[in-house]
Amino acid sequence: MPTATEKFNHADDATAFVANHARAKWHDQALWFVRQKRDRMANSLPEWEALRETASSIKAYTIAHLAELLEQFERQATKLGAHVHFAKDAAEHNEIVLGILQQHGVKKAAKSKSMLTEECHLNPFLNRHGIDVVDTDLGEWIVQLRNEPPSHIVLPAIHIKREEVGELFHEKIGTEKGASDPTYLARAARRKLRETFMEAEAGITGVNFAVAETGGFVVCTNEGNADLGVSLPKLHIACLGIEKLIPQAKHLAVFLRLLARSATGQPITTYSSHFHGPRPGGELHIVLVDNGRTDILRSDEFRRSLNCIRCGACMNTCPVYRRSGGHSYQSTIPGPIGSILAPSRDAETYYSLPYACSLCGSCDDVCPVKIDIHHQLLTWRREIAVRGYLPWSKRLSMRMMSLVLRRPWLYRLAGSLGRFALRWSPRFMIYNGLNAWGKQRELPLAPKQSFRALYRQRQAKNGKS
Amino acid sequence: MPRVGLFIPCYIDQFYPQVGLATVTVLERLGVEVDYPTAQTCCGQPMANTGCTDQAAPLAHRFFEIFRDYEYVVCPSGSCTSMVRTHYDDYFQSEPAFEPFKHRVFELCEFLVDVLKIDQLGGKFPHKVGLHNSCHGLRELRLGKGSETVGPAYNKSRQLLAGLNGISFAELSRVDECCGFGGTFAVNEEAVSCMMGLDRVADHETAGSEIITASDMSCLMHLEGLIRRQKKPLRVMHIAEILAEAMTP
Numbered sequence: 026m027p028t029a030t031e032k033f034n035h036a037d038d039a040t041a042f043v044a045n046h047a048r049a050k051w052h053d054q055a056l057w058f059v060r061q062k063r064d065r066m067a068n069s070l071p072e073w074e075a076l077r078e079t080a081s082s083i084k085a086y087t088i089a090h091l092a093e094l095l096e097q098f099e100r101q102a103t104k105l106g107a108h109v110h111f112a113k114d115a116a117e118h119n120e121i122v123l124g125i126l127q128q129h130g131v132k133k134a135a136k137s138k139s140m141l142t143e144e145c146h147l148n149p150f151l152n153r154h155g156i157d158v159v160d161t162d163l164g165e166w167i168v169q170l171r172n173e174p175p176s177h178i179v180l181p182a183i184h185i186k187r188e189e190v191g192e193l194f195h196e197k198i199g200t201e202k203g204a205s206d207p208t209y210l211a212r213a214a215r216r217k218l219r220e221t222f223m224e225a226e227a228g229i230t231g232v233n234f235a236v237a238e239t240g241g242f243v244v245c246t247n248e249g250n251a252d253l254g255v256s257l258p259k260l261h262i263a264c265l266g267i268e269k270l271i272p273q274a275k276h277l278a279v280f281l282r283l284l285a286r287s288a289t290g291q292p293i294t295t296y297s298s299h300f301h302g303p304r305p306g307g308e309l310h311i312v313l314v315d316n317g318r319t320d321i322l323r324s325d326e327f328r329r330s331l332n333c334i335r336c337g338a339c340m341n342t343c344p345v346y347r348r349s350g351g352h353s354y355q356s357t358i359p360g361p362i363g364s365i366l367a368p369s370r371d372a373e374t375y376y377s378l379p380y381a382c383s384l385c386g387s388c389d390d391v392c393p394v395k396i397d398i399h400h401q402l403l404t405w406r407r408e409i410a411v412r413g414y415l416p417w418s419k420r421l422s423m424r425m426m427s428l429v430l431r432r433p434w435l436y437r438l439a440g441s442l443g444r445f446a447l448r449w450s451p452r453f454m455i456y457n458g459l460n461a462w463g464k465q466r467e468l469p470l471a472p473k474q475s476f477r478a479l480y481r482q483r484q485a486k487n488g489k490s
Numbered sequence: 491m492p493r494v495g496l497f498i499p500c501y502i503d504q505f506y507p508q509v510g511l512a513t514v515t516v517l518e519r520l521g522v523e524v525d526y527p528t529a530q531t532c533c534g535q536p537m538a539n540t541g542c543t544d545q546a547a548p549l550a551h552r553f554f555e556i557f558r559d560y561e562y563v564v565c566p567s568g569s570c571t572s573m574v575r576t577h578y579d580d581y582f583q584s585e586p587a588f589e590p591f592k593h594r595v596f597e598l599c600e601f602l603v604d605v606l607k608i609d610q611l612g613g614k615f616p617h618k619v620g621l622h623n624s625c626h627g628l629r630e631l632r633l634g635k636g637s638e639t640v641g642p643a644y645n646k647s648r649q650l651l652a653g654l655n656g657i658s659f660a661e662l663s664r665v666d667e668c669c670g671f672g673g674t675f676a677v678n679e680e681a682v683s684c685m686m687g688l689d690r691v692a693d694h695e696t697a698g699s700e701i702i703t704a705s706d707m708s709c710l711m712h713l714e715g716l717i718r719r720q721k722k723p724l725r726v727m728h729i730a731e732i733l734a735e736a737m738t739p
Binding site: 035036039040043044046049053057064067068070071073074342344345348349379380381382383384385386387389390391403405406407408409410411415419420423424426427430431433436440443444461462464465466467468469470471472474475476477478479480481483 | 498500502503504505506507508509510511514526528529530531532534536537538539540541542543545546548549552577625626628629630636637638639640641664666667668670671672673674675676677678679680681682683684685686687688689711712714715716718719
């Protein structure tokens with residue numbers, strides 16, 4: 026979280042990430058590899074675009090009927106024997122989870138990946154109350170051991186090299202010094218995490234899809250850690266944002282096909298676990314969290330961002346994200362979709378995120394639920410200007426530019442003067458600390474005459490006015 | 491033959507007049523009557539993309555008034571064309587004449603392929619060319635199929651280039667990744683912008699491009715800025731320049 030004194034600007038963090046060029050390049054290539062896998066998978070389904078369209082319309086329906094679907098889900102889940110809780114914000118969510126854990130005298134909980142609990146900062150909250158929570162997704166566990174947030178919503182430790190994981194594991198769980206073989210490290214992690222699975226008195230999971238029709242929900246993992254985490258303890262707490270609902274079970278056929286293909290380029294996640302009420306003798310709590318989502322729901326411009334199924338495809342394709350790293354966004358959900366969601370929560374702090382985008386539009390085209398991400402980022406820029414969060418220097422330069430461009434004579438004059446200055450100024454006058462363009466780039470060679478001047482001469486020569 | 495209002499982006503007018511002239515050459519050789527209304531300045535995209543829509547609005551209205559009576563408006567920039575066709579709607583909610591008008595505004599290659607129905611231009615251009623697919627043309631105007639989408643392949647710029655004798659294409663490893671220009675992004679996010687650009691340049695070098703071409707000069711301005719600073723033996727040419735050169739006997 027940035028402090029009030031140092032105003033957060035994505036460009037500063039991005040510059041720091043790019044400064045380590047080898048790492049930035051490696052990060053870019055690692056995620057581009059995932060994007061290519063996604064492309065191959067998408068292309069293996071001729072009906073891909075129709076599937077996206079269908080998913081988009083199911084989500085649009087869901088968001089439009091969210092209140093009644095939530096009630097239906099609550100009814101059905103309760104009928105199945107689950108306890109359903111509603112939390113208006115992160116604090117309430119954390120209190121509810123803590124209350125349930127304390128009621129059961131839980132000291133240690135195994136958690137499978139849940140971006141919602143990251144968003145609510147559940148781990149540090151529970152730790153402060155004497156409860157040990159272990160993230161059991163390998164990537165999440167790695168970032169937990171490093172005491173840092175995930176840098177990607179699907180690949181939480183994508184910013185960390187395996188050699189670094191080796192060092193971390195050596196220090197924390199006693200693997201051999203210098204070992205960086207992924208299989209060796211994964212086995213060591215598995216052994217260690219098995220202890221957690223054996224000891225945990227509660228399993229906390231996220232939710233990928235909650236089905237209003239049945240009151241059941243689906244958790245997708247590749248490591249089976251959600252299943253392991255909730256199999257031994259009697260207590261299962263599932264936490265989800267209210268936008269995770271889908272109306273009917275048959276809709277899973279659309280979303281499960283899209284999710285893994287978009288996320289990691291797999292035909293389906295290794296485990297798609299369906300939960301319908303508590304297991305025999307167990308207790309199931311479902312915590313549905315708003316935390317600003319109904320504010321987004323009320324906004325015509327940004328409502329569609331609630332379609333997001335958290336696949337991370339927009340991050341993998343984003344040329345900025347790939348080169349600036351997830352932490353440069355300083356937000357639980359980074360990347361293109363995060364740059365819409367973060368300012369929805371706090372526009373003043375996150376004003377720079379909608380500008381961390383070249384408006385290339387690639388995110389819109391990989392999004393499995395067809396969120397018009399780059400258009401929404403553009404809309405956010407307008408919002409940020411309207412709310413007065415744009416730095417004055419930018420506002421002033423845009424106003425000046427507009428004043429000039431509204432007057433053709435002034436535009437012609439400014440153009441001539443500018444080109445003249447570019448041609449005749451000594452290099453140090455042009456290329457200095459004030460010229461961000463010129464740090465690594467040459468400015469265009471200024472021609473003597475503009476197009477309009479040359480066009481006029483050409484017309485005169487051809488005998489036209 | 492149709493009468494066309496020529497829409498020349500402000501930075502082409504000021505910095506790349508040869509691109510504007512090449513556009514005129516291509517259109518006139520195809521028998522199009524071209525008119526360049528000199529009252530035009532800028533479509534307002536820099537202001538709109540910064541979020542300063544109040545500053546962009548008067549420019550959008552000026553643009554409409556200047557060009558509204560032309561049968562077609564043609565522009566050698568996918569990005570500026572898209573500004574009008576995709577992003578002007580908000581400024582014209584009480585102006586019913588805008589909706590039909592915006593569908594008469596075309597990017598140059600799109601105009602040649604979709605309106606003039608040109609399959610092959612003829613002429614020769616014996617060079618190895620790397621085509622940079624500029625984002626707004628590709629993903630907003632859909633001048634080609636983006637690598638993200640699933641469906642039949644097409645690409646209007648490449649189709650026109652492919653018809654030239656002697657041309658060969660450098661095949662890139664990332665066929666349509668953004669160059670990192672992005673308007674004010676180029677200076678706001680200078681580090682990422684330049685890394686993106688240098689990655690594109692490297693891809694072209696590996697693929698053996700002799701010339702990098704695009705339907706947007708802004709991408710090429712950014713790439714050329716990097717190429718000249720690093721003194722690399724690559725050239726950039728707007729697609730209109732290539733077509734005009736090929737069509738000139």
